[in-house]
Structures are given as C-alpha cells and as structure tokens.
Amino acid sequence: MSQDETAAPAVRSPEASPPGGAETAQVPMKRVAVASCVGTTIEFYDFFIYGTAAALVFPTVFFPALGAAAGTVASFATFAVAFVARPLGAIIFGHFGDRIGRKRTLISTLLLMGIATVLIGLLPGAATIGVAAPILLVALRFAQGFAVGGEWAGATLLTAEYAPPGQRGKYALFPQLGPAIAFFLSSGTFLASGLILGYDNETFLDYGWRIPFIVSILLVAVGLYVRLAIEETPVFKQAQQSKAPAVATQAPFVEAIRVQYREILLGAGASTLFFAFFYMGTAYLTSYGTSPTGANLSRPLVLGLGMVSSVFFAAAIVAASIYSDRFGRRKVIMLSTGIAVPWALVMFPVLDIGTAAAFGIGLTVTLVIFGISYGPLGAFLPELFQTRYRYTGAGLAYNVAGVLGGAVPPLVAGPLATSFGSIAIGVMLAVIAVFSFVCTKVLAETRGKTLNA
Secondary structure, three states, X not given: OOHHHHHOOEEOXXXXXXXXXXXXXXXXXXXXXXXXXXXXXXXXXXXXXXXXXXXXXXXXXXXXXXXXXXXXXXXXXXXXXHHHHHHHHHHHHHHHHHHOOHHHHHHHHHHXXXXXXXXXXXXXXXXXXXXXXXXXXXXXXXXXXXXXXXXXXXXXXXHHOOOOOOOHHHHHXXXXXXXXXXXXXXHHHHHHHHHHHOOOOHHHHHOHHHHHHXXXXXXXXXXXXXXXXXXXXXXXXXXXXXXXXXXXXXXXXXXXXXXXXXXXXXXXXXXXXXXXHHHHHHHHHHHHHHOOOOOOOOHHHHHHHHXXXXXXXXXXXXXXXXXXHHHOHHHHHHHHHHHXXXXXXXXXXXXOOOOHHHHHHHHHHHHHHHHHHHHHHHHHHHHOOOHHHHHHHHHHHHHHHHHHHHHXXXXXXXXXXXXXXXXXXXXXXXXXXXHHHHHHHHOOOOOOOXXXX
C-alpha cells in the first residue's frame, strides 16, 4: 500500500459489519472516492465529447447529404440512441453487479465505453465509406449508452456502500462530480483542438475532431488502474455471507420489478428534470450557441463558456450533496425542481438576447439547477432499494429517467422552436420540472437508512 493510501482516513461503517460482529477490514475512503470519481469522469467524458461532436462536426462528416438543418437533427438522433441503450445496460450490468459484485462489473463498463469511444474516433466519414459510416456510428453510440447504463449505479454503490453513517451524501458526491469534470475536459479538448487546427477547415473536419475521442484511451488506462485497486464493497460481501436472502434468489431485474416497481418508476420521474436540464445544457445549447438562428456565437467562445459553467456546476453538486446529509435528500431535490419551473420559462428569453454574457448566464444557471438535484441523487437512489437488487433497481430508475429527460427534449427542442418559438422549449422543461417535483414529493426520505437490508 502506498504512503498516500496509508495516510488516508480509514473509515468503517457499522452497516458493513459482517455477521457475528467480526471487524470489517478498514478501507481508505479517499481511495474509494477517487475510484468512483475517476470512473464516472471517464465515462461521461466519453459520452459528452460525442454530444459536442454531434453539435459541431457530425452533420458535415457523417450526414453531408442531408444539409445543415437535417444533418443536425440526424446527429442528435444518433445522440439519443445511447439513451435507448441505457436501460438495457442497467438490466444486464445490474444483473452481474448484483450477482458477482460491483467491482468486476464496473471494470467491464469502463472497458466497453473506452473501446467504443476510441473506435468512433477512428471511424471513416461518409465521404470515405458511404452509408456504412452513419450505421457504424449508431452501433458504437449504442455501445456507449449500454456501458453508461451500467456505470452510474455501480459507481454510486461503491461510495454509498462504503460510506460511514451520516456521511453518505458527502461521499456519494464523488461519482456525481464526474459529469462536471467531464464537461470541462470535453469542452477543453475540443477548444484546444479547434484553436490549434481551426474549426472550419478540412484538417479539423478530417481528423481534428477525432483527437478527443482517441486520447480518451489514456483516461481509461488511469481509471482501470484505480478500479483494480479497490476491493468489493463490504455491504455486498456481507450480503453474500449472510444466511438472509440478501443476494437475489430470482434474476435481480425480475425481483426489483416485482417488489419495488413503485420506487423504480417514481425514482425515474424524480430524476427526469435534471437529465432534461443537463443534456439541454451540454448538447443542445452547444449547438444553439453556435447556430446562426440561435445565439450565433463563435465555437471557441461557446466551448470556453462551457468550461466556466462546469466549475459552478461542480460547486452546486458538492454543496447539495453535503447539505442532503443535514436536511434530507428529498428537500434538496425538491428545491431544485421548484427553482427549475420559473427558470425554464425565462431561460430562452435570456439566451435570445444573443450576447456572450446572456449565453453564459443561461448555461450556468441551467447546470447549477441540475447540479442541486444531481448531487443528492448519488445517495438517494441507492438508498431506495434493497441490497440484493440495488444495482439493478438504482440503475433502472436512473436510466429510464435518461430516456425521458435526456433523449426526448433535445430531439423535440428544434422542431418546437421552429413551430412555436424558443419559449415552447421552456414550457416543455417547466412541465418536466413539475413532474419531477411531484414524483420526489411522493417518495419517502431515505437519509439515515441502513444499506445492509
């Protein structure tokens, strides 16, 4: 064990004590936190660079025959494919996560996501291989979504099932920081590539956009190294050793649906708002900011503002996660959904001012509202489910919300704005916010709940 690991504060949760009162081996929470954060950062970095590329270059590289407007719609259709794959990934990886353990499953999701992302970076465009290019792009995008479907639940369970009593929200914030860090990195790599190679020349369209995808293999190597150093969670090991039916006797998916379908559906509903806000902010607004019919700002400026907004986004996640240990998960999430309703209605009037400051404010406030909900979620959803199908249940709730909030709004936003003006997008988001508020209100508070059931 390294000197840093030895010096890290070792924390043992009483929830994790094995039967008979034997002591559980102490594990440095710093190592657990880093493993969960690094993994979700890599997963979401891979995921977000696709969204940035879909907004900036994919219409030209993979859908040139469709023209600019239809090509953009087609690009975001491939973006949405991943959300369809996510619930399937939650079921498959959740099955193995609940059967063989969190650690080995998380290594599999990381490898699949990394391989799919690198292959996208190496994929020839439509000018080279014709219609095969968009078909292969959709297949690789499906693989990305399939991997992410299994990643989030495992990463949050890693911290939630290790965290000491009363601090589960605090430690669950580390995997939740992944999207904010990843958005910063993805915007930064595209910004650097574009500034060096130019955004509108053949060099960037030929291979400049590919650099962020290919270099992700370095991040995957780091994440794999960190995750291999983590032991299985004490709660899962206790479940395997216990005489009680803590490990699912049926398929985890079947048992989760049979016993806690209500929590899955309400958890998905409660999570829909922040998916809608986040993917509108990271994907749709990137396209909106550079579009002549939108804010019409330069690509470097939009990417730079994305990096700035990600810092505030991260700060909101940290604060909300910590306060959820004091005030409860539901109250913090309901605060976010309540603020989201009026903001959704004024978001596009603010963006339509058309200045860099207005775009920066619109993007930052949107991501901060999302961050207030997203922070407590890392503890809230795992706490809703029993150990024997926790990976599956939490993953299903999270990824069904991804379909409702992450796939649909970016797809319908363009047609809504064309037919009714940008205010229609705000109305749609406000309705989603009300829906998430009601679902969260119906769910029980989970702060203080033990996880060894």
